Amino acid sequence: MKCKSIQKRLSAYIDGELGEDLAGEISRHLETCPYCGKELARLRQLYGFIDIDVSMTDDPHFVTRVRAGLQKRDQAHLNVGKLEWWIGRLLIPATLVVGLFIGTIIGKQVSRGLLPSSSANFEMSRDYIDRDVFSAVPSGSLVDNFLALNKKDE
Amino acid sequence: MRDDELVLQFQQGDEHAFDLLVKRYEKTVGRGCFRFLNNVEDARDAAQDIFIKIYYGLHQFKPNAKFSTWLYRIMVNHCLNEIRARKRRSWLSKFTKDRDDFVEPPLPEDETPVGEMEMLERKAAVEAAISALDEKLRTAVILHKYQGLSYKEIADVQKISLSAVESRIHRAKKKLAILLKDYI
Numbered sequence: 172m173k174c175k176s177i178q179k180r181l182s183a184y185i186d187g188e189l190g191e192d193l194a195g196e197i198s199r200h201l202e203t204c205p206y207c208g209k210e211l212a213r214l215r216q217l218y219g220f221i222d223i224d225v226s227m228t229d230d231p232h233f234v235t236r237v238r239a240g241l242q243k244r245d246q247a248h249l250n251v252g253k254l255e256w257w258i259g260r261l262l263i264p265a266t267l268v269v270g271l272f273i274g275t276i277i278g279k280q281v282s283r284g285l286l287p288s289s290s291a292n293f294e295m296s297r298d299y300i301d302r303d304v305f306s307a308v309p310s311g312s313l314v315d316n317f318l319a320l321n322k323k324d325e
Numbered sequence: 326m327r328d329d330e331l332v333l334q335f336q337q338g339d340e341h342a343f344d345l346l347v348k349r350y351e352k353t354v355g356r357g358c359f360r361f362l363n364n365v366e367d368a369r370d371a372a373q374d375i376f377i378k379i380y381y382g383l384h385q386f387k388p389n390a391k392f393s394t395w396l397y398r399i400m401v402n403h404c405l406n407e408i409r410a411r412k413r414r415s416w417l418s419k420f421t422k423d424r425d426d427f428v429e430p431p432l433p434e435d436e437t438p439v440g441e442m443e444m445l446e447r448k449a450a451v452e453a454a455i456s457a458l459d460e461k462l463r464t465a466v467i468l469h470k471y472q473g474l475s476y477k478e479i480a481d482v483q484k485i486s487l488s489a490v491e492s493r494i495h496r497a498k499k500k501l502a503i504l505l506k507d508y509i
Binding site: 179180181182183186188213214216217218220221222223225227229230233234236237238240241244 | 344348351352360368372376377447454469495508
């Protein structure tokens, strides 16, 4: 094996994750190769450096905290369930009633003439005829004749 | 009692079996979370959330799988999601006016013994270097170096091949050596 291939497997070699044959081959190589030996020492130093213990004190009430968390979550699920029940039972019929109510009011307004009726809309549309936009219509064209007819009506 | 026996008992309705599993793994999960999150309080909260997830997932857990592998998988995914959420929060905080500008006060140098100071500095450097690793490399290093999992176990947790684990650990160490070159 070449140095490059050996060095790729040095981490696994330190971790004892290689098979006996391969580990033996690397050991023999390391005995004769100072370059790979240096790399092994460097890796071991890194291992030692990053080997820091976690300063986390034990929590004697951890199980209780987990149980409380479970209870809280169950309660939240229960509340969501209740909300869904209210939505299903009340919100949809309530929306229908409100919709009907608004529809009735609008219908009444239209029948009393408070909202613009269809004839009023026609009058409004005719106002557009007087706008400048039609001034450039060539004489004798279909649009010109239509405008002339409308003017006669007025 | 073995893990699989406790899992079976829980699935048959014994709630106490779950408490025993929590007691058995709380330190492992807590420390694992700390390695990912670098904060004791966040690690505790994350550990609590992880056990809650385990509680709800345990009913569907199949007895042919290894409980600890499944637990580590949940831990890794939860912590990585938490880190991603943190990144999103810090990105969003750039756009909010009342962002948290709290800066941790420097350690009182005069009162701290030199050895302790060096240890704190080393700890901070290692934590920063591990946090700077890519998600996949970081997970492999934490599971192997700090959780003591074998390459085979890491392969099962991360659902990758053994050679991929070896490669990730090798790459992670190479990067760590570069990041920590001023200290070693």
